[in-house]
Amino acid sequence: MSDILSHNETEQDIYLRYKRKRRLKYKTNTIYLVLGLTIIGYFINWVCDRPSVFLRYPTLALEKLATLGAVGDANGGLMGPPIAIASAILTFLAFFIQYLANWEQKHQFNLSLDLQRRQYKEDKYNKFLEDEKQQKEAHRERIESRFFELIKLHKENVNEIYLSNDLSGRRCFNSMFYEFKSVFDIIIEVKKNMEKQMGIKLKNVDATSMAYNIFFFGIGYNSEKLYESSFNDDELKIFNKKNIDPNSFQFECVKEKLETYKNEVQSLLEKTNSLNKKRSNWPIHFRYKPYDGHANWLGHYYRHLFQTARYILMDKILDLQEKRQYLRTLRAQLSNFEQLLLFYNAYSWFQEEWDQLFTTYRFIKNIPLELADVGIHPNIFYEKEMISLYLKNGKQMLFEGQGDISKLVHQRNYVIIPLKPLMKPEQLSANLKNISTLKILGE
Numbered sequence: 001m002s003d004i005l006s007h008n009e010t011e012q013d014i015y016l017r018y019k020r021k022r023r024l025k026y027k028t029n030t031i032y033l034v035l036g037l038t039i040i041g042y043f044i045n046w047v048c049d050r051p052s053v054f055l056r057y058p059t060l061a062l063e064k065l066a067t068l069g070a071v072g073d074a075n076g077g078l079m080g081p082p083i084a085i086a087s088a089i090l091t092f093l094a095f096f097i098q099y100l101a102n103w104e105q106k107h108q109f110n111l112s113l114d115l116q117r118r119q120y121k122e123d124k125y126n127k128f129l130e131d132e133k134q135q136k137e138a139h140r141e142r143i144e145s146r147f148f149e150l151i152k153l154h155k156e157n158v159n160e161i162y163l164s165n166d167l168s169g170r171r172c173f174n175s176m177f178y179e180f181k182s183v184f185d186i187i188i189e190v191k192k193n194m195e196k197q198m199g200i201k202l203k204n205v206d207a208t209s210m211a212y213n214i215f216f217f218g219i220g221y222n223s224e225k226l227y228e229s230s231f232n233d234d235e236l237k238i239f240n241k242k243n244i245d246p247n248s249f250q251f252e253c254v255k256e257k258l259e260t261y262k263n264e265v266q267s268l269l270e271k272t273n274s275l276n277k278k279r280s281n282w283p284i285h286f287r288y289k290p291y292d293g294h295a296n297w298l299g300h301y302y303r304h305l306f307q308t309a310r311y312i313l314m315d316k317i318l319d320l321q322e323k324r325q326y327l328r329t330l331r332a333q334l335s336n337f338e339q340l341l342l343f344y345n346a347y348s349w350f351q352e353e354w355d356q357l358f359t360t361y362r363f364i365k366n367i368p369l370e371l372a373d374v375g376i377h378p379n380i381f382y383e384k385e386m387i388s389l390y391l392k393n394g395k396q397m398l399f400e401g402q403g404d405i406s407k408l409v410h411q412r413n414y415v416i417i418p419l420k421p422l423m424k425p426e427q428l429s430a431n432l433k434n435i436s437t438l439k440i441l442g443e
Contacts, residue, residue, distance in 0.1 A: 163288040184211035208375030218293025
């Protein structure tokens with residue numbers, strides 16, 4: 001709407017502008033009038049002076065005038081042209097005065113028209129602002145209504161999660177996290193045993209992603225098809241003995257250990273108060289059948305959670321602070337263990353998709369960092385973003401439990417360099433001198 005109001009003149013400014021024009025016009029017209037009257041006076045004086053010409057020449061005999069025609073004819077011939085010229089000038093002045101009157105009337109009309117146009121533009125602009133405000137308010141109402149409907153569906157998804165008769169709803173995330181952690185611990189144990197006994201180095205094992213795949217899909221013929229192809233050679237060796245020489249490794253691989261625990265728990269659930277001796281050897285005391293996969297519950301849960309967050313994130317009307325407020329409300333629906341599993345879900349499969357939500361909007365701010373020790377730690381994985389937020393926004397925290405990181409900032413030698421659009425390479429190099437690790441933020 002920048003074309004609606006092209007300038008910031010007020011009605012008073014417009015009036016004063018036309019008043020100055022009119023004053024200048026009056027001065028010009030006065031000059032013309034004085035000049036015209038001077039010319040007329042000159043011609044009148046010239047006409048009246050014509051008879052004296054005859055008196056200035058005494059040699060001109062009166063009798064000779066008879067030969068030249070009547071005195072009246074002579075006088076008329078002498079005075080006719082000046083009178084005609086004077087008449088023409090007076091006629092011109094009459095038309096000119098009428099022109100000035102018309103000009104004044106025209107400019108008064110233009111002044112009134114200009115003021116009306118400006119008032120129309122102001123009214124149109126104000127109406128546009130009011131309409132835009134109403135549209136934004138209506139949009140926000142639709143956003144809010146839809147958003148809380150999505151939150152309601154999220155709560156229903158949480159309540160539908162079921163592990164056993166005495167374990168359902170939000171409490172399931174506590175048990176699921178410890179199940180995931182137990183898979184990770186078993187992978188690390190098998191990896192160490194295999195390296196020690198077989199004398200090899202298994203360097204290409206991402207135990208966190210590997211554990212989350214097994215935890216999410218479970219152990220079983222059909223389940224293993226969904227993730228086994230994503231394992232590299234080192235990961236396949238510790239997962240299943242079929243990928244190595246069985247005689248070269250005497251211990252159980254990951255799959256065998258998990259199947260053993262799974263079957264023992266299943267037997268215990270079927271026969272109460274039995275297998276108590278074996279129960280003491282389990283990674284955790286399960287109240288449900290573990291390592292059977294949770295894709296049925298968590299797949300739908302995470303898809304809906306991501307779409308709810310993305311619904312707010314991709315909106316073009318809400319500003320940054322409004323989006324943060326809505327996403328805080330969504331984050332408040334997640335327990336600490338939900339945020340833990342969400343981090344490892346994102347780390348394993350969807351790092352890019354969740355990155356902006358985790359850093360810019362601090363969607364897992366309440367993650368319990370003391371429990372997030374399954375492989376990669378959030379403090380390490382998001383170290384640069386954590387320190388950048390600390391430096392740029394007045395020691396603001398990316399994670400609630402990160403504590404004072406001033407010593408870490410000092411150790412890493414992090415700085416913020418506002419990038420100028422036309423900064424030369426040598427200027428940038430000078431700024432980077434003696435800095436070992438750098439986070440560059442353009443402003």
